[in-house]
Amino acid sequence: QTLQRAVRLKKMVDRWQNSRTHCMWQTTLSQRRNPYAILRMQGTMEQELALADRHLLLVRRAALHQLFEEEHEQYRQELQRMGKAFYVERL
DSSP: OHHHHHHHHHHHHHHHHHHHHHHHHHHHHHHHHOHHHHHHHHHHHHHHHHHHHHHHHHHHHHHHHHHHHHHHHHHHHHHHHTTOOOOOOOO
16 A cells, blocks of 8 residues: 555656646747747836836825825914914915
């Protein structure tokens, strides 16, 4: 019984090794076959990452602006309760 189990495990390992070898071969084949497609995809990915970074920056900037506005309003209300106000220069 242990011999049968060892044989089954050996067959399973052999199948895994064969499928891994086949996958590696297919990967290198597709890489050799499509170098320009890979370059285009890399360029597209770089552009998408740059756009995502820009959008993230805009979202973070908007969130920070909103936080500053909320803090300013809270501070104004606290000053108003104390009977004080911000100095605002009028032109």
